[in-house]
C-alpha cells in the first residue's frame with residue numbers, strides 16, 4: 107500500500123485511491139478558500155470543477171484526477187508547504 | 190500533415206471502449222485516450238479487467254487487442270479538424286503531445302448540471318454522480334449521512350451505490366412529479382434485458398424515502414455543510430447531514446467537438462446521423478456526448494461509430510431497430526425528468542453562480558447574454574472555464590454558452606514552454 111505525506115503527516119492508503127479521497131478521509135477540509143474567502147471543497151469528482159486543486163510534489167493538480175503514489179508530498183493550496 | 194493514426198477515440202467510457210474495440214476489429218490502428226487515471230468512464234470508474242460482466246469484458250478486449258494503444262491520464266486540450274488528418278493536442282504527465290489522425294471518434298460523455306442555491310458552495314455539497322465518483326475513488330462513506338437531491342435516474346443509481354458503500358442515505362429528493370417518474374420506471378424496466386436490473390435497483394433502495402415533487406431550498410452550515418432544507422408541498426424539512434449529493438441531470442460534454450467545429454443540436458448535444466457521423470468529415474461521436482441516454486445507448490452508439498469508421502457495415506444489420514428502441518427510451522427520460530422552474534432552487538441575489546470568480550446572481554441578472562456578462566463580471570473566466578456555471582446560466586437565464594477555447598484546461602508553465610512531441614503508433 108502506498109505511503110504518502112499529507113501536510114507533513116504520514117498516511118498509508120489503499121492503491122487505486124485518489125489524492126482527493128486521501129485528503130477527505132484525513133479530514134482535511136476545506137480544500138481552499140474562494141476569492142471572497144468562502145470555504146470550498148470538491149464538487150464534481152471528475153475533473154471539471156477545479157475545486158479540488160491541491161499541491162502534489164510541488165505541482166498544482168486536480169486531486170480527483172490524481173492517483174496516490176508511494177512517497178507523494180501532498181498539501182492543500184493555501185497551507186504553507188515550507189512549514 | 191500525414192495522419193499517423195487511423196483512428197483516435199477520445200473518452201474511454203462505455204461508448205469509447207466499444208468504439209475502439211470495434212474499430213480495431215475492423216482493422217484500424219486505434220489510439221484510445223482518457224483524462225481519467227484509468228479506463229471505464231463514469232459508470233465503470235474503478236472497474237477492473239478481471240471482473241465479470243460487460244465492463245470487464247470490454248476492458249479485457251481493449252487491453253488485449255494488438256491494434257489498440259490506451260493512454261490514460263491524457264486530456265485533449267486542443268483540437269483542429271483538417272480534411273485528411275485531424276490534430277489533437279493532449280496534456281499528460283509526460284507533457285504535451287500532438288496526435289494526427291485520419292478519423293476521430295468523440296466519446297467524451299457528459300458532466301452533471303449544477304444549479305446554484307444558497308449554501309451550495311459549502312464543503313460537503315457535492316455532485317450526485319460526483320459523490321459516487323469520489324466513493325469509487327476511495328472516499329470512506331461508512332456511517333456518513335447523505336441527502337441525495339436534484340433530478341434524474343442517476344439519483345437512484347447513486348443512492349443505491351452510496352448505501353452499498355455504507356452511507357446512510359436519508360432521502361432522495363426529486364424535483365420531477367410522480368407521474369413522470371412512474372412513466373420512466375415502466376419504460377426502463379421494459380428495455381430488453383433490463384427488468385432484472387430494475388428489480389435489483391429497487392432492492393438496493395429499499396427503505397430509502399424517495400420524494401417526488403420536492404424542491405431543494407438551501408444548504409446550511411458555517412464553513413462546512415451541516416444540514417439541508419427541502420420543500421415538499423408547503424412544508425419545509427431540514428435534515429442534518431454530512432453530504433448533500435446534488436445534480437440536475439447531465440449535460441453532454443461537447444467541448445472537444447466544439448473545437449473541431451462539429452454542429453450541435455438545440456439541446457446542446459453533438460448532431461450525428463444514423464452512422465454516428467458528425468457534420469465534419471472523418472469525425473464521429475458516440476455516447477452521451479450525443480444526448481443523455483445511459484450505458485446501453487452509449488454501447489450501441491459506440492458499436493455503430495466503430496463500424497462506420499472502419500467500414501464494417503454488415504455488422505450493423507439490427508442496429509436501426511435497437512437505435513429506435515433507445516431513442517424512444519431517451520425521449521421518455523427527457524419528458525419524465527424535464528426541469529420544472531417552480532421546483533428548481535431559486536438563488537438569492539447574494540448566491541454565488543460562478544464559483545471560480547465568485548460572481549453572484551445579483552450581478553448577472555441584468556445581462557441578456559453570456560458574452561456581455563463575461564466581459565463585465567468575469568463569469569465563466571476562471572479555472573473551470575464555465576464548465577460549472579455555463580449549464581447553470583443556461584438554465585437560469587437562458588444564455589447559450591459560447592466560450593469554448595483552447596486550451597481546454599489551464600496548463601502548467603512547464604508544458605507551455607516545452608515543444609510538444611508527436612505521438613506515433615508503436
Ligand SMILES: Cc1cc2nc3c(=O)[nH]c(=O)nc-3n(C[C@H](O)[C@H](O)[C@H](O)COP(=O)(O)OP(=O)(O)OC[C@H]3O[C@@H](n4cnc5c(N)ncnc54)[C@H](O)[C@@H]3O)c2cc1C
Nearest residue numbers: 200202203204224230231232264265297298318476477484
Ligand atoms: C459524475 C458522473 C457519475 C456517474 N455515475 C453513474 C453511475 O454510478 N451509474 C450509472 O448508471 N450512470 C452513471 N453516470 C451516467 C453515465 O454518464 C452513463 O451511464 C455512461 O457512463 C455514459 O457513457 P459514455 O461512454 O457516453 O461517457 P462517460 O462514461 O462519461 O465517458 C466519457 C469519458 O470521456 C473522457 N473525456 C471527456 N473529455 C475529455 C477530454 N477533453 N480529454 C480526454 N478525455 C475526456 C472522460 O474522462 C470520461 O472518462 C454518471 C455520470 C456522471 C457525469
Ligand code: FES
Nearest residue numbers: 151155156158170
Ligand atoms: S472535484 Fe471537480 S475537478 Fe476535482
